[in-house]
Amino acid sequence: MATEATAENTTYEEFLGKVKRISNVQNAAGILGWDQEVVMPEGGTPARSQQRSALSAISHELLTDDEMGELLDELESEDLDDEQAAVVREVRREYERATRVPGELVEEISRTTSEALPKWKKAREEDDFSIFAPTLEKLVELEREYADHIDPDKDPYEVLFEEYEPYLGIDTAEETLAELRDELVPLIEDVRESDVELATPFEGTYDAETQEELSRDVLDTLGYDWDRGRLDTAPHPFSSGTQFDARVTTRFDESDPLGALMSTVHEFGHATYTQGLPDDQYGTPLGQARDLTVHESQSRVWENNVGRSRAFWENFLPLVQERFADANGVPVDEMYQAANRVYEDNLIRVEADELTYHMHIVVRFEIEKALIRGEIEVDEVPELWNDKYEEYLGVRPDTDADGCLQDIHWSHGSFGYFPTYSLGSVLAAQLYAKADEDIDDLDGQIRAGEFDDFHDWLTENIHEYGCLYTTDDLIEHATGESFTAEYFLDYVTEKYGALYDLE
Structure with missing residues (x-):
């Protein structure tokens, strides 16, 4: 028996070594991506696209080599503990998808997305969709091809959605978004018909340097670990990295200091999740975040349930007043209203x-x-985008820069990503409701600027597990319930009903 146990352990250790190598290649590619979006000179794209393409190819080759498949097959029949079985489950899923996709296609997608980024930036800056359209058309074709290789008998969009959220299912996404649309559109209409006018205390010009100081203030207040992170600016705010290096970016609009502040809080939520992953599991799925619904729940719970609460503003308003003189004398209620104005x-x-x-x-x-x-065809996107904004939001973009070019995700080839934003917001409310039940006077702690208990609750119920659980099992473990939009809809109905004096 001892000999069998040793053989089993050796097989798993060999497997784990390969997994960690793949993870390190991917993390190196992530740093190159961060650099390209934040500090790389504009002329660096030709070399960067080749560098990232090469790393994507190496990662793909390591994941799909015959020895990895043999090790996975061997481990399927072994008596693994729960953590080992979870690692094998996650790698098996990635392996099965990756082995169906030719390495040449992986390289081409990586190269195209690197080249797409500066084209998207230029198209957005010049408000000219035609600059980005040919690249978007190519990306759509490549993503269709990618999906077809993975499962030719399945809806290609569902295949791509599973890249970002493999466990909740496209049906859950469609049903949740339909429920939000059906419930929120009437609520938004009631808000807009209300006679209540919420406060708008910021109507001047606020320089980027002072806004950055305020962003650093809020990161300090919430407990960002600067030893394992940094703050920079980017055209589209994002967070990336590992538990040892989780960076955040934001952007500044001199007419809207609250925008940058809430963006920073949002990205803090992503980064504090990443920083909370177990150090000793770095390089394995147990040291990686559980897909994008959960990741987004962490950013939205800090941005909305904490950062837009009245309790938060009772604590943080004095720091705003230190940075911006015209905030002096503004009462907490007005700042709370400003942070929640529809x-x-x-x-x-x-x-x-x-x-x-x-x-x-x-x-x-x-x-x-x-x-x-x-x-639909790519050239139909701008007009269709504007039509849908008019239908759902009652406003029509005058420019493509404010319309279909506003987000960076399509230039990354990220199709299927967007539903996780709403799924994460819904989950955030569910998690906060459970934390509020478990933590003594959570509202009072936020009012006092004490966030340790909430950090600890999130770490103990979400962060420390990495990918040990599937998404649905993690939600059940953390809250005792299945995923539901009930808490989010109750939360926004009560909150905005009170703010806008709705019956």
Whole structure:
């Protein structure tokens, strides 16, 4: 028996060594991606596209080699503990998808997305969709081909969605988004018909340097680990990295200091999840975040349930007043209102309020589904985008920069990603409700600027497990319930009903 146990352990250790090598290659590619979006000179694209393409090819080759398949087959018949079985489950899923896709296609997708980024930037800056359209058309074709290799008998959009959320299912995404659309559109209409006017205390110009200082203030307040992170600016805010190096970016609009502040809080949520992953599992699925629904829940719970709460503003307002003189004398209620005002004419998803935000998601979700399924052509996107904004949000973009070019994700080849934004927001409310039940006077702790108990609750119920559980099992473990939109809809109905004096 001892000999068999040793052989089993050797097989798993050999397997784990290969998994960690793949992870390190992917993490290196992630740093190159961060560099390209944040500090790389504009002329660096030709070399960067080749570098990232090479790393994608190496990662693909390591994952799909025959020895990896043999090790997975051997381990399927072994008596593994729960952690080992979870690692094998996650790698098996990636292996089976990757072995169906030719390495040449993986390289071409990586190269095309690297080249797409500067074209998207230029198209957005010049408000000219035609600059990006040919690249978008190529990306759509490549993603269709990718999906067809993985499962030619399945809806290609569903295949791509499973890249980002493999366990909740496309049916859950479609049903949840339909429920949000059906429930939120009437609520948004009631808000807009209300006679209540929420406060708008910021009406001046606020320089980027002072806004950055305020962003650093809020990261300090919430407990960001600067030894394992940094703050930079990017055209589209994002967070990336590992538990040892989880970076955040934001962007500044001199007329809207609250926009950058809430963006920073949002990205903090992503980064604190990453920083909370177990150090000793780095390089394995147990040291990696559980897909994008859960990741987004962590950013949205900090941005909305914490950062837009009245309790938070009771604590944080003095720091705002230190940075911006015209905030002096502004009462907490007005700052709370300003952080939660529902906009009449918001066109930009990352600047949207909690209610209209989900209509932004629905628009892109419906359009990218149609693109991947071949139901529309790329050149139809701008007009269709504007039509849907008018239908769901009551506002029509005047420019493509504020319309279909506003988000970076299609330049990354990220089709199927967007539903996870709304799924994550819904999950955030469910998690916060459970944390509020478990933590003594959570609202009072936030009011006092004490976030340790909430950090600990999230770490103990979400972060420390990495990918040990599937998404649905993790939600059940953390909350005692299956995934549901009930908590989110109750939360926004109560909150905005009170703010706008709705019956």
